[in-house]
Amino acid sequence: MTEFGHTPITDTPETPRDKDTILYLNNVTVSFDGFRALNALSLVVATKELRCIIGPNGAGKTTMMDVITGKTRPDEGEVIFGHHTDLTKMDEAEIANLGIGRKFQKPTVFENLSVFENLELAIKGWRSVKNCLFFKLDKATQTRIHEVMETIALSSHASRLAGELSHGQKQWLEIGMLLIQAPQLMLVDEPVAGMTDSETEQTAALLKQISQDHTVVVVEHDMEFVRELGGFVTVLHEGSALAEGSLETVQSNEKVIEVYLGR
């Protein structure tokens, strides 16, 4: 396992920044005490695309999301949102308000707030202190929250504290929060971890539906789930993109097989 090229092998879009490119990572490197979690990673995501990122544990998938959302500053490289917004210069809140939403690997919901309140805080708008102090829940917002609760099958738990939900329900609540935030770009880190098969299937259907009007980037280990989603796949390994293409293409790629079997 010597030099895995920094250039993805297959199906790389010719011009990295087409007019409908929503996210462009160029040569992004992140080191933690000398260890390169991301190593000259380049990635292009097109608008309304459903992209799956796979890769062994520690490949840098979560770190990549940290870089996009402003949690981690890259040592090198650029992260461009839309046409020329450089995300590396912005903080988490600014990036979120640009329209980038995120679901965390470990489900993080507000445990001491109810399901309804969690969604209410996520809903688009009312972000300043002043707006929050004088916020009144209007009919349309209320309806929207109920719609989303319906979608994520938590209608009957509206007033329960999020902390009392099961692991799978918390995952769904977090997806619901993402949905109601209505970002242009959604980053979803391991959405089906800890879910039953039928829950996984429902989640796949939900994400597919969401990706009709949003750009969705999903990180997942569950190959069945990735197949189900059917999007374009990027394989990450040791902080760089090892291969890209449909799931079949990458699964037949020798380097990918080596990485997955050799670990």
Next chain:
Amino acid sequence: MLQKGIIRSILEHDKGGKILITLLLVAAVIVPVLNLLLPETSPFHLSAYNVTLWGKYLCYGLLALAVDLVWGYLGILSLGHGAFFALGGYVMGMHLMREIGSRGVYGHPLLPDFMVFLNWGELPWFWYGFDNFFFTFFMIFVVPGILAFIFGWFAFRSRVTGVYLSIITQAMTYALMLAFFRNEMGFGGNNGLTDFKDILGFSLQEDTTRSALFALSAIALIVGYLICRYITQSRAGRVATAIRDAESRVRFLGYRVEHFKLFIFVVSACLAGLAGALYVPQVGIINPSEFSPINSIEIVVWVAIGGRGTLYGAVLGAILVNYFKTWLTTAAPEIWLYFLGAIFVGVTLYFPKGLVGLLHKMKKNQKVNIAKGEAKP
């Protein structure tokens, strides 16, 4: 009419708050009546000493409320709120000093006694304006508010949290204590400000003035409670709870966490300042020991004992603990701190939700028992 509607909506679903406010309103009327209208021979007569003592407890209640707002709802364990309280107290103290006018021991028309004693020729610039009550009233909020703003601006922007934040709040109050101890600061040094004569022309020795100050403290506590309750049950309050439980998650939703922290921290500091300003005319003195770090820790203990994150629990804790303190410091002053430490440890171990949590639990058990009793044939 409109006002009533607002207050009602603020207190919706807040039984504890309704009880507290009712009690405070009753006290604001009854206490002055028992003191002023009943003859001293009556068994129901309340001495001026007691009126002032309870007025002091109410100020502590307001201070505890301020701490609960930041600790209970925002998760900031401030160990420096004593500083905001003391600053409010000093602002009021400066006004009361200026009111003495030429009636001081040295009879200087402008300079307070301690300045004459230190051979100062003129009034320092920062003492200007405090002869005016409205200016003073304004400064009661502005001075602690600005300190909280500057402190919070730096601390919250650089994302200092948890224990580190608590430690720097302690350092802040400690530094202020050292500064105020120095005569050169111009606030009376070691002795602080004292020998006040009157407020707005009313003698501080008069029973009527003392009763009025008690009633004002009760009203301030009610207003403070309503403000805190309004904030905590607004969307901003829910954002605060979210920040307390998962700060970084709130950022990824697009909220400016530092703005929310700053706003609530400043409001809290202003309330603490108001408490200090009402406290000083009742106890008759303000000195640098009010900045002492141990004072700030004590406030946190009151809140923990009463029940963090409930607002009325904080008030209850402050009043109860100080009631016992008064009693114990006359009976056996040397054991007070041990005693306080012991209840704190006991409460955190056995009733982590404080007295309010204990009450809720008892009520629940009672309900269960009743249900059981009914279920029996």
